[in-house]
Amino acid sequence: MTNSHKIHHVDYAVVGSGIAGLRGAIELSAAGNVLVLAKSNLNDSAAAWAQGGIAVALSDEDEIGLHEQDTVNAGDGLCRPQAVALLVEEGPKYISQLIEWGTEFDRAGTKLAFTREAAHSRSRILHAHGDSTGREISRALLARAHSIPHLHLRAHAFTTELITESGRVTGLRFIDETDGTLHELHANAVLLATGGVGRLYRETTNPEVATGDGMGIAYDAGAVLSDMEFMQFHPTALAIQGAPRFLLSEALRGEGGVLRNIGLERFMKKYHEAQELAPRDVVARAIVSEMQRTQSTHVYLDMTKKSQEFLKKRFPR
Ligand SMILES: Cc1cc2nc3c(=O)[nH]c(=O)nc-3n(C[C@H](O)[C@H](O)[C@H](O)COP(=O)(O)OP(=O)(O)OC[C@H]3O[C@@H](n4cnc5c(N)ncnc54)[C@H](O)[C@@H]3O)c2cc1C
Structure with a gap:
């Protein structure tokens, strides 16, 4: 602790307001009060930029077993079978929950509209407003988060490090970028949901916030990082000299x-x-x-x- 830091206490601290941070915060709010920090605007995330859609075995012509097999095949022998099983089995429940919370996926008549995408043997991709799926899911999750009285969100709060005591994480430090003030947030648990590292590459489709901060912060605090070599290079992006690499879904x-x-x-x-x-x-x-x-x-x-x-x-x- 340093004298120059303002001190705060919360049950659970969540770093990141993308789909992972918001969904995690909503879940944690059942167990105590929660503060979500984001280093930019709350809707500045890869999640809000996601276009094409989200895969789930929910259509009449689909089966969870087929989704599992397609995922394992696309993983080329590198998937953890337990992780794949969890994803495909629990996916339908959580997508239905997103719909209950107000996410408006596109429909064909009254039924959900599913699109085909690479490596899937069935049409199983849900999308929203054509190609603004992430923006719509983020909107619904933010609305849900705002409706929970003891869940608070703070934008422009740049997390710089974790606080540890006897090898256990007990909080974090952040800078309020609106006025430069330094803060210490003490919490029973900290969830790092800071997204990816796309911005480390010269060519990227990722938003400016994707600089791998969470990985660096966790590593500094002694965490072991794994699977760092798995980086998705999306096949298609707009190749116009000088223009941002707009992802072609x-x-x-x-x-x-x-x-x-x-x-x-x-x-x-x-x-x-x-x-x-x-x-x-x-x-x-x-x-x-x-x-x-x-x-x-x-x-x-x-x-x-x-x-x-x-x-x-x-x-x-
Ligand atoms: C252009 C594009 C299209 C995509 N299309 C699809 C798609 O169609 N389907 C699909 O499944 N996936 C898609 N993805 C991938 C998907 O968007 C991501 O996998 C997912 O959104 C990651 O969510 P997240 O919550 O982990 O991270 P993010 O959404 O990136 O959120 C990270 C959060 O952490 C915050 N943060 C970072 N560092 C700090 C710090 N130091 N202090 C405080 N806050 C911090 C950021 O401000 C942000 O709020 C796409 C990605 C991109 C870029």
């Missing part, structure tokens, strides 16, 4: 988009039998190989089979 290929090299030839057949619907890592590597082979800086994502009207409605962003 997986759902574009799910809706029939095809990849062509600089000579306008389709090439995915050479790399995987599922072609454009192969797992993302396969498609990403195929694109790089094709760019190297043709000595070009980009490939094309051809959506010309779809009408302008369809594309504007399905992918308004």
Whole structure:
């Protein structure tokens, strides 16, 4: 403790206001009071940027066992079976809960509308407002969080370190970026939900907040980090020099988009039998190989089979 810090106490501290932090905070609020800290605006997160959708075995033509098998296959032997089972078995319950809490997924008539995406053998991707799925889920979770009296949210609170006593985390320190004041927050437990590290790369589709702070903070406090080599390189992003790498959703290929090299030839057949619907890592590597082979800086994502009207409605962003 230092004299220059303002001291606060809370039962549970949550760092991050993305989908993980908000959902965790709502759960923790059943056991005590909660403070959520975010280093930027509350809706500045990868979660709010997620476009294409969220996979869940909820449609009439789907089965949890199929979702499990597809996930294990896409993981190419690297998935933890228990983690996959948990995801696919509990997914339907938590998606239904998001709907109860006001998330408006797109519908075809009265039924939920499911899209096909790479590596899935069924149409099982729910989406919202076309390609604003993350923004809609974040909106519903924030509204839910705001409705809980003993759950508080603080924006522009940049967490810098964990406080430990005898090897146990007892709180954290943060800077209020609006006025530069220093704070100590003491808590029974701290949940780090600070998202990914995409911004460490020159080319990224991630928001500015994705700088891996939580991993650094945890490491400094003595945590063991694992699986750090698993980094998703999304196959398609807009390649315009000088412009941000706007992510071109997986759902574009799910809706029939095809990849062509600089000579306008389709090439995915050479790399995987599922072609454009192969797992993302396969498609990403195929694109790089094709760019190297043709000595070009980009490939094309051809959506010309779809009408302008369809594309504007399905992918308004
Ligand atoms: C463009 C894009 C499209 C995507 N599309 C999809 C999709 O269609 N389907 C899908 O399943 N996934 C998609 N994803 C991935 C998905 O968005 C993320 O996996 C998920 O949102 C991560 O949620 P999170 O809560 O862990 O982290 P985030 O949503 O990134 O939240 C991190 C939070 O931590 C806070 N934070 C970070 N450091 C600090 C600090 N030092 N102090 C205080 N606060 C801090 C941030 O301010 C933020 O509130 C997409 C990602 C991107 C970038």
